Amino acid sequence: MHDYVYPSIFLAYFMFFIFLVGGIFFLVKSLRHGYWGKNSEDPKYRMLADDEQEMTTRKASEVEG
């Protein structure tokens, strides 16, 4: 049975490397574009809002419109 243990380890290292480079690339890019800012955390506050009530008002306004 022919085997490829060493190439597989190199592949794993290679994937680690790509992962690392990709991670750093996107981190730098997101800092530059201002994504790492405050408003990117909006969804976590919005999901707490009592959407049922909010949407009821929206529904009412739709009826008016």
Add this chain to the structure above:
Amino acid sequence: MPAPAHVSALPYGGPGSVSPVESIHEDTTAKWFMLSAISYFFVVGIVALTIAAKFVWPQLLGTVSVLTYGRLRPLHVNGMLFGWLLAADMGLAYYFVPRLCGVKLWSEKLGVATAIIWNIIVLGAVVMLPMGLNKGWEYAELPSVLSALVVVAWVCFGINVFATVATRKYEQMYVSLWYTMGTILWTTFVYATGNIAVFFTTGVNQANLNWMYVHNAVGLIFTPIGLAIAYYFIPKASSTPLYSHKLSMVGFWALAFVYVWTGAHHMLHGPISQWLQTIAITFSLMLLIPVWTVVYNFFATMRGQWYQLRENVPLKFLMSGVVFYLLTCFQGPMHSLRSVNAIVSKTDWIPGHAHMALLGCFSFFAIAGCFYTIPRLFRTELHSIPLANWSFWFFMIGGLGFFVTLWLGGFWQGWQWNNPSIPFIDTVRALKPVWTVRFFSGILMFLGITTFLYNIWATVIDSQGKARSAAAVVNA
């Protein structure tokens, strides 16, 4: 948007659970999925207890072919996976996806049709699996007719979720939506690999596909949908904003990349290429990254809020689920190390590990979701909070009894196997006390299921009674 002043923590079952205003959400689909899932949890729980008893009394029901261990085990596994857990998870997704998108579910009719198909699948499995109609692949035992229906139902579920997301009011998506959409996309391919592609292969090649499916049934179906639920209900149940949205994204993309590689770790030391085993081990260790980001996020969310665990039953289930998630996902990578694997693989440790993942973690999340949503869906309060506490402790003590004894027993068994001078049958006899404890822990867990089922159904029936008396007051 500035961070809102901390929303006052409502005690569970408090005014927050009774919505005085009319909601735009119909939630018929969510109700159907959740109530049937909880009922199957109970029915399949009986099967689970029966097969646990068969380890203690091997002759039990032994002469009836449809009730033998080899026929009931696939019913237990598939019933719990598809009848209870995935159905409950889908029901909860039908609840939170429209709310996170700020719109109604795209099609309630399609949703109800999906629920009906799902019930046909589960009832079909209850009849067909004990008859011995078993495809012969783990987790993919369902006969092809039923697995085809699973695909149909899954596509309907996917259409409904993606169409709801497409019409969403808020552009930026909360992490639960990411995990739910990820689940739908990946599951389609994972399920097709495990149930269709395997037909065109044989031997080791087929086993490799099968274990890609088995591993990712947990890793890319139950993990992401379970985490979607935890990401939604932990902040909701504790009225505390999530610690970090960005960190949740890191965890999500790490999971998306890393999980699929690890299927071959189910065959370590087995007849499969060493290089593939090595790759699976490497990526299994990388799983620690997504797991720890998720767990850190949840623990950091609870900072200063831990006191809520005293009163808040859904939060108790959620946070113990997170602890079990951390433990399971530490065990997993460790099992994939060749040296550890040589001891624990194929022993009773493994059911201990698997039950901690699917019962201790993901079922706890789903139970918490049901306790949180059912009173809201039926515009009432939970029938009994003390009883819900009893359910928690039944599950917790039964679960811990189950996991810990199987780990100890499995480890011991593994050491014995590695000493070939011990006859195999002695390693079986040595586990008798372990299996007895497992059976009694199973009784405790079954009591947990029973009280959970009773509590939920009593809540539903109470609400119908209240609705009738309210109508009578209006009419009078």
Add this chain to the structure above:
Amino acid sequence: MLGKTDKSAVGFVVAALIFFFIGGLLTTVVPPLVDKSWSQPFENHDPAKGPTGKLVPLNAQQLQGRAIYVREGCWYCHTQQTRTLLADTKRSGWKGVDSPISTPDEFVYDSPHMFGTKRTGPDLSRVGGKYDTQWHRTHFRNPRDLTPGSVMPPFPWIVDNPDEFNALVAYIQTLGRCKDWRPDNDYER
């Protein structure tokens, strides 16, 4: 641009599928292309290279037996792999002879594969030829008559059906036999 990353559902779908397919394809489609031994049936006539023998497909009766093995869920408790662990070669071995390890080329015709994940009962990868038909008859009727302490269920409906019983035993006797590993050819029938 990156501000859009968690706003675009289409972008999400593309990225999630790319991430999935990198790992998915490299671990499922590529390995059988690289490792030909996965699809090459075992055949060896040179004793210097290890056990000799040839893998042949199962006949109709053996296939029927295999279907019964699948139907009854035997594979939930019995693995069919002698792993690369010394203890496994000793336990699969018999009468002082160690068993050869299982290799992919021994399973080329298997579908569904029966490698198994849990070993409640002993491994069966080399069980072929270890016990005779009468032993199996008694054992299937009540395993505890032969091995006190066993937790295996009894299978009276198979023993009482000669057709099924003979098929199942015929299948069991093939397990591990493509490698001719017994030095004196002392297989039971």
